[in-house]
Amino acid sequence: MAFKTYDKGGVTVLELQGRITLGGTDVKMRDLIKAQLEAGKKKMVLDLGGVSFIDSSGLGELVAAYTTARRQNVTLKLANLTKKIDDLMEITRLASVFDTYQSVDEAVKSF
Amino acid sequence: MAEEEHKDISLRFRVHSYLRYTDLFESLCKTVFPEFGIPPERVDWLCLSVREAVNNAVLHGNKKDPSKWVEFEIVRNEGAVLLTVWDEGGGFDQGILSDPTAPENLLRPSGRGIFLIRQFVDGVRFLPDRPGHFGMEMRVDLNRQGQSLEEEEQNGVQDL
Numbered sequence: 001m002a003f004k005t006y007d008k009g010g011v012t013v014l015e016l017q018g019r020i021t022l023g024g025t026d027v028k029m030r031d032l033i034k035a036q037l038e039a040g041k042k043k044m045v046l047d048l049g050g051v052s053f054i055d056s057s058g059l060g061e062l063v064a065a066y067t068t069a070r071r072q073n074v075t076l077k078l079a080n081l082t083k084k085i086d087d088l089m090e091i092t093r094l095a096s097v098f099d100t101y102q103s104v105d106e107a108v109k110s111f
Numbered sequence: 112m113a114e115e116e117h118k119d120i121s122l123r124f125r126v127h128s129y130l131r132y133t134d135l136f137e138s139l140c141k142t143v144f145p146e147f148g149i150p151p152e153r154v155d156w157l158c159l160s161v162r163e164a165v166n167n168a169v170l171h172g173n174k175k176d177p178s179k180w181v182e183f184e185i186v187r188n189e190g191a192v193l194l195t196v197w198d199e200g201g202g203f204d205q206g207i208l209s210d211p212t213a214p215e216n217l218l219r220p221s222g223r224g225i226f227l228i229r230q231f232v233d234g235v236r237f238l239p240d241r242p243g244h245f246g247m248e249m250r251v252d253l254n255r256q257g258q259s260l261e262e263e264e265q266n267g268v269q270d271l
Contacts, residue, residue: 022166023130053155055162056227060220067218084155091230092223093212 001025002050003032011108012041017050020058029058033065033076042074045107049080059092066097079107120147120187125180128173128198133165136183147187148253156231157194157251163224164196164247172198172245192251195238202237202245 001018014036020029036044046062054062062078069076078100081089089095101107122143126132137158144154165181173179182197209216211223228249229235238246 021133021162022170023133053159055159055166056221056223057166059223063218064220067220088227091227093217097217 001028003028005032005036008045008104008108011043011045011111012036013045013047013104013108015047015050015104019053020051020061021053021055022057026055026057026061030061030065033069037069037072037074043111044069044074044076045101045104046076046078047080047104048078048085049082051082051085054085054088059088059094063094063097075111077101077107077110079104118187118189120185122185123182124184125182127177128169128175128179128181129177130166130169130175132181133162133169136165137162139183140185143185144192147192149192149251153231160228160231160249161194161196163228164194164249167224167247168196168198168200171203172200174200187253190252190254191233192253194232194249194251195246196249197238197240197244197246199243200245201242202239205237 001016001020003017004015006013006015014032016029018025020026033044033046066076078098080103081100086095086100089098089100099107099110101110124136124139126135140158140161141154144157145151149157161183165183168181169175173181179199180197184193184195184197186193186195208225209222211217211219211226216222225235232249233252234250236248236250238248240246
């Protein structure tokens with residue numbers, strides 16, 4: 001899994017690419033988000049446009065990131081979900097948990 | 112007169128309990144499933160189901176003990192493909208499976224694997240074959256029309 005972090009209008013955008021699955025990349029995503037939280041970021045957008053595949057462990061890490069962020073008064077939003085990940089979010093009803101946006105721009109503007 | 116094509120296939124693999132083999136099984140499925148006529152849009156979901164089942168076998172069935180085996184069997188017959196993942200665990204109480212979409216469970220980080228499997232295959236059965244040999248069978252109907260529900264009740268195994 002590759003990643004890129006940048007600031008857009010005071011919002012930290014974490015752009016993820018590749019697969020988020022049990023056994024490595026799920027933990028890598030956790031560590032990336034944790035590092036941003038420890039750096040004191042308060043507004044975050046996960047850009048999942050480049051994520052081609054995610055399993056239940058990856059979904060679990062997204063949930064864990066959401067709850068950890070919320071405990072620290074950090075707002076975490078999702079952007080650019082592919083059709084398959086969007087379907088998974090609907091099936092698991094996690095769509096009702098996360099604020100999701102069609103683009104990073106929309107997510108950033110929503111803060 | 113055209114010769115009848117024999118389409119039955121049976122493949123069986125056995126690996127030690129390392130999570131890295133999940134990728135191997137997924138690659139195998141991506142190669143084999145189109146051969147069965149499974150449409151591309153469904154192949155990815157079935158590969159996800161196989162990944163979840165193998166991960167469960169390694170993590171929960173075999174407790175990540177690398178000396179224990181995980182077996183993966185693909186059987187294609189006339190109307191369906193049966194995907195079975197075996198581990199050396201003792202099975203589990205199916206009553207502990209909670210609905211991850213229930214409001215009280217939505218923020219739990221785990222518990223979605225078997226739920227996802229059930230969304231993407233046409234039937235799931237747990238096969239307590241013998242002590243230390245526990246299987247999860249996932250049925251993929253190739254032609255849903257005419258599928259008999261009675262076959263799900265065979266062999267005394269329990270449906271989910």
